[in-house]
Amino acid sequence: MRIRVAMAGLLGLAMGSMALPALAAEDPIKIALIEPFSGPVAAIGRDTLEAFEFYADRVNAAGGVLGGRKIEIVVFDNAMNAEKTTQQLRKAIDQDIRYISQGTGSNHALNIIKALKKYNRRNPGKEVMFFNHSAVTTSFTNELCMFWHFRFDHNVDQKVAALTTFMNTDQDVNKVYMINQNYAYGQAFQKAAHKYLKERAPKAKLVGDEMIVPFGKVLDFTPYIAKIKASGADTVLTGNWGPDATRLITAGANAGLKVKYYSIYAGIPAAMNTMGTKVSTFTPIIQITESHENDPDVPAWKVEEQNDWLAQYNKSEYVDRFRILFEMMVKAFNEAGSADPTAVGYALEGMTNRGVKSEAWMRPDDHQIHFPMVISHVSTDVKRPFIYNGENYKMAYKTDGWIAREDMLLPSSCKMKRPRK
Amino acid sequence: MDILIFSLFNGILYGMLLFMLSSGLTLIFGMMGVLNFAHASFFMLGAYFAYQISKFVGFWPALIIAPVVVGVIGAIVERYGLRRVHKFGHVAELLFTFGLAYVIEEAVQMIWGKVPVSYHIPEVMNFTLFSLYGLEYSAYRVFMLLVAVSMFVALFFLLTRTRVGLIIQGALTYPNIVASLGHNVPLVFMMVFGLGCALAGLAGVLAGNILGTEPGMAIQLGPIVFVVIVIGGLGSLNGALVASLFIGIMQTTAVSYDVSMNGFLNVIGVQVDFDSAWRMLVDLTVAQISPILPYLLLTLMLIVRPRGLFGVRDV
Numbered sequence: 001m002r003i004r005v006a007m008a009g010l011l012g013l014a015m016g017s018m019a020l021p022a023l024a025a026e027d028p029i030k031i032a033l034i035e036p037f038s039g040p041v042a043a044i045g046r047d048t049l050e051a052f053e054f055y056a057d058r059v060n061a062a063g064g065v066l067g068g069r070k071i072e073i074v075v076f077d078n079a080m081n082a083e084k085t086t087q088q089l090r091k092a093i094d095q096d097i098r099y100i101s102q103g104t105g106s107n108h109a110l111n112i113i114k115a116l117k118k119y120n121r122r123n124p125g126k127e128v129m130f131f132n133h134s135a136v137t138t139s140f141t142n143e144l145c146m147f148w149h150f151r152f153d154h155n156v157d158q159k160v161a162a163l164t165t166f167m168n169t170d171q172d173v174n175k176v177y178m179i180n181q182n183y184a185y186g187q188a189f190q191k192a193a194h195k196y197l198k199e200r201a202p203k204a205k206l207v208g209d210e211m212i213v214p215f216g217k218v219l220d221f222t223p224y225i226a227k228i229k230a231s232g233a234d235t236v237l238t239g240n241w242g243p244d245a246t247r248l249i250t251a252g253a254n255a256g257l258k259v260k261y262y263s264i265y266a267g268i269p270a271a272m273n274t275m276g277t278k279v280s281t282f283t284p285i286i287q288i289t290e291s292h293e294n295d296p297d298v299p300a301w302k303v304e305e306q307n308d309w310l311a312q313y314n315k316s317e318y319v320d321r322f323r324i325l326f327e328m329m330v331k332a333f334n335e336a337g338s339a340d341p342t343a344v345g346y347a348l349e350g351m352t353n354r355g356v357k358s359e360a361w362m363r364p365d366d367h368q369i370h371f372p373m374v375i376s377h378v379s380t381d382v383k384r385p386f387i388y389n390g391e392n393y394k395m396a397y398k399t400d401g402w403i404a405r406e407d408m409l410l411p412s413s414c415k416m417k418r419p420r421k
Numbered sequence: 422m423d424i425l426i427f428s429l430f431n432g433i434l435y436g437m438l439l440f441m442l443s444s445g446l447t448l449i450f451g452m453m454g455v456l457n458f459a460h461a462s463f464f465m466l467g468a469y470f471a472y473q474i475s476k477f478v479g480f481w482p483a484l485i486i487a488p489v490v491v492g493v494i495g496a497i498v499e500r501y502g503l504r505r506v507h508k509f510g511h512v513a514e515l516l517f518t519f520g521l522a523y524v525i526e527e528a529v530q531m532i533w534g535k536v537p538v539s540y541h542i543p544e545v546m547n548f549t550l551f552s553l554y555g556l557e558y559s560a561y562r563v564f565m566l567l568v569a570v571s572m573f574v575a576l577f578f579l580l581t582r583t584r585v586g587l588i589i590q591g592a593l594t595y596p597n598i599v600a601s602l603g604h605n606v607p608l609v610f611m612m613v614f615g616l617g618c619a620l621a622g623l624a625g626v627l628a629g630n631i632l633g634t635e636p637g638m639a640i641q642l643g644p645i646v647f648v649v650i651v652i653g654g655l656g657s658l659n660g661a662l663v664a665s666l667f668i669g670i671m672q673t674t675a676v677s678y679d680v681s682m683n684g685f686l687n688v689i690g691v692q693v694d695f696d697s698a699w700r701m702l703v704d705l706t707v708a709q710i711s712p713i714l715p716y717l718l719l720t721l722m723l724i725v726r727p728r729g730l731f732g733v734r735d736v
Contacts, residue, residue, distance in 0.1 A: 043535035213712040216641035223676035256557035
């Protein structure tokens with residue numbers, strides 16, 4: 001069996017090299033990845049690129065798309081400056097790249113959407129597609145929606161709705177204290193939380209609603225911890241990320257505050273490493289993700305992929321949506337039979353794809369992905385502790401429950417103008 | 422009353438943290454006239470060194486070794502960098518330290534990576550010392566307070582009660598006379614700069630595990646230390662102490678009170694329409710604007726009294 005695989009590989013290699021002159025006519029399909037690759041948050045850009053290369057390599061090793069065309073990732077650095085994202089987008093378009101992907105920072109995604117709306121209207125037949133992998137501002141698939149934008153992550157409203165759905169089933173949740181960062185994303189989180197706490201977790205009583213100046217400006221969270229304590233809250237619902245999340249939770253643990261944290265980003269790997277095992281497990285830090293390695297329901301093919309990932313990068317796999325993006329994109333190329341963004345867009349609409357728990361679905365009305373999400377908390381009692389660049393964090397995530405795809409469905413105000421097929 | 426005592430106590434804890442961060446900066450400025458933009462970077466270096474050293478030999482040796490290493494690096498920077506730039510004036514010095522901050526940040530990213538490292542409070546200090554109004558205070562926070570206080574006392578004595586302090590103060594005002602008395606003035610400057618950096622390093626060792634040790638920490642902290650030394654008076658150690666405590670108590674108190682302009686307006690009988698643009702402004706509570714209060718104070722201080730609380734010359 002192994003010999004046959006090796007033979008097939010050799011044969012493929014030989015054929016590949018023989019077919020090289022012919023292939024040269026079939027250019028690779030280029031995807032411009034615009035992310036921060038320099039500056040203090042460059043780690044996010046690098047991690048994203050690793051994911052893109054991981055899946056692109058798999059697609060290319062399997063023979064590419066459309067009968068032999070390879071996928072090529074072209075890197076554009078925005079240095080986390082939204083102005084620069086617009087410049088880099090222009091540069092990518094000048095290089096005849098017709099697929100853009102970005103996700104870190106909704107203000108960047110907003111610039112891309114605005115620019116592409118204009119560009120695509122003025123350049124019919126040469127439209128450029130935007131695959132948004134992580135920018136979660138709700139309006140992108142509502143009032144700002146457009147045909148050439150597909151989002152492969154759930155938006156803030158969906159995540160908050162999912163969190164509150166789960167909070168209603170949690171016996172420990174009675175009095176909720178909200179603390180959020182005072183800027184676009186934090187305000188969106190706060191607004192959504194007000195709405196969905198009422199709709200989906202009516203038993204929870206809101207005892208505090210705090211906004212803080214974001215991005216590490218608050219050094220000492222102790223006075224906030226005192227307020228939370230005084231309010232009698234048993235749960236803190238927060239959209240905070242980065243130092244605004246880790247300092248809050250660290251200050252709480254140091255002051256002996258026993259509350260549950262419900263969050264989107266407070267338990268991400270970098271955060272739990274900053275806080276250490278003792279703080280991270282002092283009180284449950286609950287978060288919502290696509291999947292995680294210690295979930296008992298992870299199917300065999302996903303485990304295999306996670307193992308390959310660990311072997312290749314010496315770090316644990318954390319997000320699953322890049323896989324969904326790539327698998328759907330490849331399917332769309334082949335279904336459309338062309339690399340034209342308009343045809344690919346139509347192929348993506350309503351497409352379903354395998355998921356870790358159950359199928360992922362791209363809603364045609366607003367181009368918003370839908371899949372089940374998992375609620376988990378940070379724990380040291382796990383089979384596969386999280387590994388990052390060879391460093392064992394000695395903790396990972398433990399499943400508390402799943403939110404079904406149906407519970408992620410929210411109405412959309414999107415009125416999309418579609419191009420001619 | 423409860424809130425008052427609590428805010429006072431927390432404010433002092435936080436204020437002393439600010440003092441630790443800014444004492445080195447004000448020392449360097451007071452003695453040398455150099456506004457060191459890279460100060461927060463030396464703070465970051467202290468935290469990273471402490472993380473690395475405590476991995477091998479534990480926290481306590483790191484507490485001593487890391488500031489010393491940072492101090493030595495500071496002295497080298499002064500000897501081979503700043504001293505050459507010095508003759509071109511203050512703008513050149515400022516630009517030099519500005520560039521240095523970026524160099525240090527990039528170097529840190531190259532060595533330790535771009536994600537936060539796991540630098541934590543030592544286990545022996547990670548227990549509750551006492552409780553106040555339901556909140557526990559770990560021994561480590563009290564230890565930080567003690568170190569900060571002893572830092573102030575030691576610096577104060579060094580500068581005002583010892584021969585070294587006398588020479589340092591003399592070298593600042595009359596460098597030529599001090600030099601002709603047989604003292605090595607450049608060496609004094611090098612020592613002062615090294616000491617200032619070492620103090621920043623010590624602050625990094627103590628605060629890195631509470632604030633989180635990551636490449637962005639220097640940029641986040643940069644502005645607040647400047648606020649402290651401007652309000653306190655550039656170069657004044659006492660001023661830095663008073664300003665730190667004042668800012669600490671003010672911010673802690675502000676967070677504790679959910680008073681907004683709207684509440685005040687309602688009391689005097691003015692109603693602001695819910696949809697008007699003004700609504701957002703008057704709805705802001707004191708708690709929400711607490712982190713920008715120091716910067717507000719900074720601008721007010723520069724208008725009213727540019728030399729700061731205890732300063733002897735204008736900014």
